Amino acid sequence: MAVVIVLFLLASIVLGVLALIPRSPVRKWYAARQRPGRAAGLSILTWVAVLLVLVGLGTATSQQDSTNDAAETATPTAPAQPTTPTKTTPTKTTPSTASPTTSVAPTPAGVPDDVQQARVRRVVDGDTLEIAAVSAGPVLRSVAQVDVRLLEIDTPETKHPTEPRQCYGEEATARLAQLAPRGSTVWVQRDKEPRDKYGRYLLYLYNDEGVFVNLKLVSEGYARPTLYEPNDRHWQRISAAGDKARAARAGLWGACAHSDTREQEPQPAPQPAPQPAPQPEPEPEPDHGAVSYPYPPDLDCSQIPEQDFRVQEGDPHGFDGDGDGVGCES
Structure with a gap:
């Protein structure tokens, strides 16, 4: 004014x-x-x-500005309370159907820097779940609910449309529900290939205690290490954990040793079929009307008694001088 x-x-x-x-x-x-x-x-x-x-x-x-300044000075601002992450169990959590909240929880120790916070909406089976990002970020570009397939692991099937439930599938699903309960806060990390052919996000998962869920499921024997190239960011750790679990017969390695879900034993390489022995070419039947002399030595007509005879094939001695097939013509 x-x-x-x-x-x-x-x-x-x-x-x-x-x-x-x-x-x-x-x-x-x-x-x-x-x-x-x-x-x-x-x-x-x-x-x-x-x-x-x-x-x-x-x-x-x-005067109005002075009044507002005085009111702000007289009313102290309450200090912000720090947000403390709390682990949620499936029996105590009521899932919300509204959009994910924008509150950001502190990242637990041990979780990488390039992660994005999300909330678990539903556990589908031992290696598949549904989540929604707290806010848009580098891994999930929106807060919409998405399907996630955990990278570098494979658990027995429980939801296959044409196959029966496989050995240790229910146990793997229950363990994932314990590590990442419905409604709990998780952190996700991507690799080179973000989605599979079904449109599911291919991710690594960390829970609110900083546990690397993919690695945990393999080390406890609930999942097999399975490489989905080109996504191999944590393959060395997960593969080594799978070798230890198998050696200790942990989880499915012991419970499913004789079931259809056990890992296929390596088959010996097929041996090449034996090649048939080469057969000698049949010798030409002798022509009884022809005169044949071994060669060498070289002979001429003066050294043999025959005349006017049919020469052998090739005429190595040159008995047929004019090439008419008759040698030593008189």
């Missing part, structure tokens, strides 16, 4: 100066009035009235 008053005064001064100049537009305007003196008086009264209104408004605004 103070700025408006200052601008009004500056404009008034400019108009007043122009009114004193004989040939200025303002002076000509007043001179063209029927009663120049009355017009000038009305202008002055109008100017004074506007100035008084502006001053009054400025004073009221200043």
Whole structure:
């Protein structure tokens, strides 16, 4: 408001100066009035009235600002309370159907930096669940509910549309529900390939205690290590944990040793079929009408008693001089 008053005064001064100049537009305007003196008086009264209104408004605004400042000073602001993450169990958590809350819990120790916070909506089976991001981020671009397939692990099937439930599938599902209960806060991490052919997000999962869920399921024998290339970020750790669980016959390695879900034993490489022994080419049947002499040594017609005979194939001795097939012609 103070700025408006200052601008009004500056404009008034400019108009007043122009009114004193004989040939200025303002002076000509007043001179063209029927009663120049009355017009000038009305202008002055109008100017004074506007100035008084502006001053009054400025004073009221200043008083209101002073009152607001005093109220803010008198009312102390309560310090913000730190948010403490709490683990939620399936029996005590009531899932919410509303959009995920935007409150951000502190990241537990041991969880990588490149993660995004989310909430568990439902556990589908031992390696699949539904989550929703707390807020949009680098892993999940919206807060919509999405399907997640845990990377580098595979648990026995319990929801396959055409196959029966496999050995240790129920136990794996129950263990995932313990590690990531419905409604609990989790942190997800991506790898090179973000989704599979079914549109599910391929992620690593950390729970609200900082437990690496993918690794935990493998190390306890609830899942087998399974590489989904090119996603191999934690493959060395998960693969090594699977070897230890198998050696200790933990979980499914012991319970499902004789079931259809046991890991296929390596089959010996097929041996190549034996090649048939090469058969010698049959010797040409002798032509009893031809004269044949072994070669070497080389012979000529003067060294043999026969004449006018059919030479052997190839005629190695050159008995057939004219090439008509008859050797040593008389």
